[in-house]
Amino acid sequence: MNRLLAPFALLLVLALPASAEPFRLIISDLETPLVPNSVVDLALANGYFERAGVEVELVRVQQTPMAMAALQAGEGEMANVSTDALLQMVARGTSDLRAVMSPNKSLPFLIAARPDITDPAQLEGRSFGIGRLGSLDHSLSAKVLAAKGVDMDRMDLVPLGQPAVRAQALLAGQVDATTMSIGTWSAMPDRDSVSILVGMDDYFAAAPVTTKVNVVTTQVLGSRRAEVEAVIEALVLASRDFQDPDLWVERMVVARPDVAREDLMVLAEAYRNSWSVDGGLTREELKVTTEWMYGTEDFQGLRPVRLEEWTDFGPLETVLRKLGPAEG
Structure with a gap:
């Protein structure tokens, strides 16, 4: 009997996903923030990642430098970081980082x-x-x-x-x-x-400047691309849902009981047009972003970087072909 079952056991193993490890998403919010990047916490708490077919674990750090360090140390597969920090690293020689989406592209x-x-x-x-x-x-x-x-x-x-x-x-x-x-x-x-x-x-x-992006390494893009796309899909779908101010408030009341409902309603109305309903990356806005950042003091003396050196639109485009454009 064992000999008969062995081939079926082997097929079952081969059918499992390439990685059984959780997909770790590094964020610099120590609690659910009162901004559109709350979509990450809320997507996890409300089952969006699970429905997209990916197990996500949040890794919380303080500020972009620690998020970058954690990503490069292999302590996560994706990180939400400031665009200027990413551009500066690429300009100084880092070649294996790619922005694939942004759940919170603009500062409110x-x-x-x-x-x-x-x-x-x-x-x-x-x-x-x-x-x-x-x-x-x-x-x-x-x-x-x-x-x-x-x-x-x-x-x-x-x-x-x-x-x-x-x-x-x-x-x-x-x-x-x-x-x-x-x-x-x-x-x-x-x-x-x-x-x-x-x-x-x-x-x-x-000032259509994209200030935050989600980045992955080229190694992760090669080995766990399906999970990268699943994470993007979950965040896009959650962003589309949370355009509804009432829904966002209902979820935030649970996530942040320390904040008054009336204050959440003010924020929800203000954010109505701020959600990354199509993934938060456009070539036009990233071109404006790069040109603007290279005019600031922090970029003096750094070599210009091409868009393809720090972005990969492929995973997002795959997701949007599957989901179609957002309504409205």
Whole structure:
């Protein structure tokens, strides 16, 4: 009997997936974040990866450098990292990293100002709070305001550090305007005393910069491509579902019971158009991203990199052919 069953046992082994190990996704959020990248935690908690046919394990680290180090050390198969860090590594000689999607391509930035400032043109000659000279909020906002015909060099730039500090300075009347995320905005007390001058959608339209991407190594692309595609499929489907503000809030109430439902509703409405419903990577936006980043101080002296040196659209294109485009 054992001799008869042996061939069938061998066939069963051969039919199993090439890797029985979980697919490890490295993220720099220590808890479910109040931004579109919450889709990663929510996709895991609500069975999206399982339905796509992949077992995912989250590896949590602090900030992009640790995520990059963990990926290169083989402690994960995919990592969510900042685009500028990826580009700098490629420009300095790293050749085995590829961006394959982005569940959170844009920072949810807006520009808030004193209520008497109702047009960006009125900012010239006023004080503007920034993180530091050359910081992401500074350089991105300069691009946004330039698109609106405003020269940031004609403002009094005040380095203040973290967004919460800048928000407090705006409330206290110490600056006339500043950049912050919608999360910082929604957490501000007495925000009726200030107003949104440039909203999130308007901000991204003026500066369509992809700031975060999910990267894998070329080795993982070669050996576990089906799982890479399954992870992308799960995140795309979850992003499409969470465009529904009510659904996102219902899931976030479970994931983050420390946040008031009314605050989640504010965020859900703000994020309605921010989900990566088609994977978050387009050649046009990545071209703008590269050109903009190479104009910043951090890229001075680095060699230009070609798009194919750090991206692979193949897995995402395969997924989108299967799922079709998002509605709307």
